[in-house]
Amino acid sequence: MKKILLLLFFSFLLPKTYAQEYFPNNESVQNKTSNFTAFTNAKIYVTPTQVIEKGTLLIQHGKVIGVGTNISIPKNCTTINLDGKSIYPSFIDIYTSFGIEKPKATTERNPSYDTNRSGFYWNESIRSEVNAYQAFKYDQTKAEELLKAGFGVVGTHVPDGIARGSGTLIALNNFEKKDQLLSDKVTNHFAFTKSVTTNQSYPSSLMGMMALLRQMYYDLDWYKKGNSTTKDLSLEALANNEKLVQIFASEDKLNSLRAAKIAKEFGLNYVLKGNGNEFERIEEIKKTNSKFIIPVNFPEAYDVSDPNQANQMELKDLRFWNQAPTNLKVLADNGIIFALTTDKLKKMEDFRPNLLRAIKYGFDKTKALEALTTIPAALLGKSNVMGTLKTGSLANFVITSGEIFDEKTVLYENWVQGNKFVVNDIATKDIRGNYDLTINAEKYKWKIDGEITAPKSEITTVDAKKIKSKLTMTNNWISTVIKPNDSTKTSFTRLIGYVEDTQNLSGKAILFNGNEVKWSAVKTSPFVKAIDSSKIEKNNMIIPTTFPNVAFGNLKKPTAETILFKNATVWTNEKDGILEETDVLVKNGKIASIGKNISDASATVVEAKGKHLTSGIIDEHSHIAISNGVNEGGHNSSAEVTIQDVVNSEDINIYRDLAGGVTTSQLLHGSANPIGGRSAIVKWKWGAPADEMLYKDQPGFIKFALGENVKQANWGNVNPTRFPQTRMGVEQVFTDYFQRAKEYDLAWKNYNSTGKKGKGKAPRVDLELQTLAEILNKERFISCHSYVQSEILMLMNVAEKFDFRVNTYTHILEGYKVADKMKEHGVGASTFSDWWAYKFEVNDAIPFNGPIMHNAGIVVAYNSDDAEMSRRLNQEAAKAVKYGNVSEEDAWKFVTLNPAKLLHIDDKVGSIKVGKDADIVLWNTNPLSIYSKAEKTLIEGVVYYDAQKDEAQRVAIAKERSELIGQLLQEKNKGMTTQEPKKTEKKEYHCDTLEE
Missing domain, CATH: 2.40.128.120 (Quinohemoprotein amine dehydrogenase alpha subunit, domain 2)
Incomplete structure (x- = not known):
């Protein structure tokens, strides 16, 4: 008897996978009786919206043979009574790296500028030839984690590179290896992530990655048309995989908009793998018409019990913790089609609690089931074989104790292709x-x-x-x-x-x-479940989303107003000069009227007596509000990249600039290479999406650079090896590239000329040379980073050799030495007011530089090149009065009308004139005074900064922080998992900032 008891005692310690079977574990008997299996008396979710009460599910050979209430059960059929139980289709996760070994990062430290591969694309982050099924190895341990969470099928790929190659579809069948591979190539993957396996220096920035993708698609089109004389296996794979589902891992709401932009340009249809912050830009997300794959990796609560640590937290991070569980509801409410993924979860056990939390915050249960079954199946084009329990579908289903998204529900079994995986013993009796x-x-x-x-x-x-x-x-x-x-x-x-x-x-x-x-x-x-009222998890009060969803964001997007400024001192920047006690009417986004005793019944009247009204400050050289890299320094020319791709509309520096009276800025590429990237001219419409910030019909500009940075003299221990390494090499870069651009432009003109277009092989579209050709054709302007007189003269000589003119020298701290030559060439100057001696090549800089060039007849502007200085450019302008006896009116033009002229936008901004954009600032006193403060900053008639509103927002922000910290403390008191507070380190970009 003791032996029997011991055997029985040890039997229940065996793994659950081998728990009690419904039929004897005898191979001959099992083969005879398992031809058909019928599950009876169950509540069956054939689809998320088609439910059968007391139904029967009949399966055979891994597929659904029948489902309904009047299913005829064949002979030799194993019948399983599931009275009181429910059956659902197993879940599908189409975005994983299941069974894929993590790519090994290169250990090579020295950067490479070319590829060592032969027969593939020139950039090693384009890995479209990679096939996940060739690298795949079934991971039974990970499979069991997924099975326990309810998944039956996963899509997997190699998560490395920008073009990542094809993904495969795997059934989580732990018993029949031959049936695991459902489709060897089902998806084609992309991302804004450089390959870890290469030391190739390009691309080093987000804008570089976007430019590379564009060039890749142009090359693909050119290659498919038979223009190439060599075979490229990467482009071959891209062409072969065009009909697969195209998945783009954007991993951020703004990057989703960027990926959607590329998709629109090339007529593509990306399924975007998001980040969980889509709710913050839901209007723009909706306009993409994209389908999404959304993670449920909500952030853990922060342990804010230490006030010092709590004070280090950004409001936006505290707020995101509070708002993140609403993302799925917001997406669903806006009609966005999305599937769910387990990607980025710390552990698989978090998937269900996180999903239930989203449901608790309003995510519809039916939508949740669709996002795990029918939608991923439809995205893959596999609705006929998975995602439902319709006849003909794979026999992939879970058996539960009740409604699948009820906290009390137990998942008993997960059947994949007709094979049972036991999660919890279905025969377990309730002894409570x-x-x-x-x-x-x-x-x-x-x-x-x-x-x-x-x-x-x-x-x-x-x-x-x-x-x-x-x-x-x-x-x-x-x-x-x-x-x-x-x-x-x-x-x-x-x-x-x-x-x-x-x-x-x-x-x-x-x-x-x-x-x-x-x-x-x-x-x-x-048994009666005891309820501890102190531990009942109540939904936290959700903080409203603002535009942008950071501190000082607006609850509603501001709109244009009709405003009448009365009795102001108006700095017109026009021939009228400074007008005392003058009215200015702003209407329909424009300056409608200037004069005395103006009236408009529809206007909000602002009494401005004793105050000064000016046009908005224009910063010709700024690096704020740029995402993931101001420099694309991987090549000595990066003319193909553009800052317009990477404007960060949520940078708090935008709001700070508005508080300093700045309404327009030119966001420039850095100075890591002689030929940098194209710039973005933006209006700081705080809360608007990036595309709405871009100046309409803006002139084309590009950043060039001279001096120490471009020849890598100050790059530290990075082992700089890229050409050029000398100043004479810099000149040769310009000459070589412009000669190539000239030949490229001529080739296209010949190809497109009458009688030749479409005949013969077309030239390859080269975004880099195309941009440089625009300079030669006087369609794009150069703003050049410069210091030393010899180089200043050199670039003007190169420009004149190729019959164009340099538009602007920025920094230009030795401009006073060559002002006469600059005047003769026709170039403008955007300089610092009084910076000098901060590096070797500015040892000769003087604070009289700007006034000297101004007096020589050059259009002179003062710029910031710095996030902090851009907030006080009004004071920088005042230094022209101090150091050069420039008049106050002319000094003010250094930061308003003159930069507008340099940017070729002075027909719309830069002065207060009837018909111009209402980009204006109301100051409490003379704007050149160190005591002056902007009280209102308007762009196109919209008030984007108001000093009184700012004061109220500060109070509201303090109250919000207190509320959020209280919620976080409650989370900790309830015993919830917490994480240490983290201070978000902000990277302020300068000309020489390099991405790591």
């Missing part, structure tokens, strides 16, 4: 309740609660003293270890028994002295 326990005539009270599959024990004596006990249950065998409080450390009593009747439990007890006795327990009352 209150019992009278008897052990060898000793009486106790026994309370069993917890979960059905994980019950907990609480035993008390007749005089209400608690006794330590631990209960385990497997395959309906229960084992309880009891340790009386007044006994020695080794005085354990062990109860063993098999549950047949949940009203009466019984079995053998082994006492601490080794004697065996009987025990029994009679149920006295049923």
Whole structure:
């Protein structure tokens, strides 16, 4: 008898995968009886919206044969009664790296500028020839994690590079290896991520990655038309994979908009793998008409119990923790089609709790089931074989104790292609309740609660003293270890028994002295789940989303107003000069009227007596509000990249610039290479998307650079090896590239000329040379980073050789030495007011530089090149009065009308003139004073900064922080998992900033 008990005791310790079968574990018998399997009396979710009560699911050979209420059950069919249980289609995750070994990062430190590969694309981050099925190895351990979470099918790929190659579709079938590969090539993958396997320096920035993708697609089109004389396996693979589902890992709401922009340019249809912050830009996300794959990796609560650490937290990070669980609801409410993914979860066990949390915050349960079944199947074009339990579909389904998204529901089994994986024993009986326990005539009270599959024990004596006990249950065998409080450390009593009747439990007890006795327990009352009101998880109050969703964002997007400024001192920047006690009417985004005694019944009147009204400040040279890299320094020319791709509309520096009276800026590429990237001229419309910030019909500009940076003289220990390494090499770069651009332009003109267009092989579209050709054709302007007079003269000579003119020298701190030559060439100057001696090549700089060039007849502007300085350019302008006796009016033009002229936008901005854009600033006093403050900053008649509103926002922000910190402290008090507060390190870009 003891041997039998021991065998039974050890049997329930076996892994759950091998729990009790519905039929004998005999191969000959199983083969005869498993031809058909019928699951009867279940609530069957054929689809998320088609539900059958008391239905039958019939499967054979891994597929659904029939489903309904009147299914005829064949002979030799194994029938499983699931009365009270539910059946759902197994989940599908189409974005994983399941079974793929993590790519090994290169250990080579020295940068490479060319590729060592032969027969492939010239850039090693284009890895479209990679096929996941060739690198795939089934991972049974990971598969079990996914099966326990309810998944039956996953898409997997190699997550490395910008063009990542094809993905494969895998059935999580732990029993039939031959059936695991459902489709070898089903998806084609892309991302804004450089390959870790290469030391190729290009691309080093987000804008470089976007330019590379564009060039790749142009090359693909050219290659497909038979223009290439050599074979390229990467482009071949791209062409072969065009009909696959194209998945782009954007990983951020702004990057999703950028990826959608590329898709629109090339007529593509990306499925975008998002980040979970889509709700913050839902209007723009919706306009992309894209389908998405969305993670549910909500951030853990922050431990803000230390006030010093809490104060380091950005409001936007605190707010995102609060708002993130609403993302799925917001997406669904806006009609966006999306599938869910487990990607980026710290552990698979977080998937269900996070999803249930999203449901608690309003995400519809039916939508949730669709996002895990029918939608991913449809995105893959596999709706006929998976995602539902319709006849003909794969027999992939889960059996649950009830509604799948109920917290109390137990997932019992996950069947994949007709093979059963046991998550929890479906035959487990519910023993929870209150019992009278008897052990060898000793009486106790026994309370069993917890979960059905994980019950907990609480035993008390007749005089209400608690006794330590631990209960385990497997395959309906229960084992309880009891340790009386007044006994020695080794005085354990062990109860063993098999549950047949949940009203009466019984079995053998082994006492601490080794004697065996009987025990029994009679149920006295049923289980009632105790509710601890202090631990009831209530939904946190959700902080409203603002535009942008950071500190000082607007609850509503501001709109244009009709505003009448009365009795202001108006700095017109026109021939009228400075007008005293003058009215200015702003209407329909324009300056409508200037004069005395203006009236408009529809206008909001602003009394401006004693205050000064000016045009908005224009910063000709700025590097704020740029995402993931201001320099694309991987090549000595990066004319193909553009800052317009990477404007960061949520940078707080935008708001700070507005507070300093700045309304327009030119965002320039850095100075890492002689020929940099194209610039973006933006209006700081705080809260608007990046595309709306871009100046309409803006002139084309590009950044060039001279001096120390471009020849890598100050790059530290990066082992600079890129050409050029000398100043004479810089000149040769310009000459070579312009000669190539000239030949490229001529080739296209010849090809497009009458009688030749479409005949012969077309020239290859080269975005880099195309941009440089625009300069030669006087369609794009150069703003050149410069310091030393010899180089200043050199570039003008190169320009004149190729018959164009340099538009602007920026920095130009030795401009005073060659002002006459600059005047003769026709170039303008955008300089610093009084910077000098901060590096070797500015040792000769003087604060009189700007006034000297101004007096020589050159259009002079003062720029910031710095996030902090851009907030006080009004004071920089005042230095022209101090150092050069420039008049106040002309000094003010250094930061308003003159930069507008340099940017060729002075017909719309830069002065207060009827018909111009209402980009104006109201100052409390003379704008050149160190005491002046901007009270209102308008762009096209919209108030984007208001000093009084700013004060109110500061109070609101403090209150919001307090509310969020309170919520976080409650999370910790409830015992929720927390993470250490993290300070978001902001990278302020300068001309020489390089991405790591």
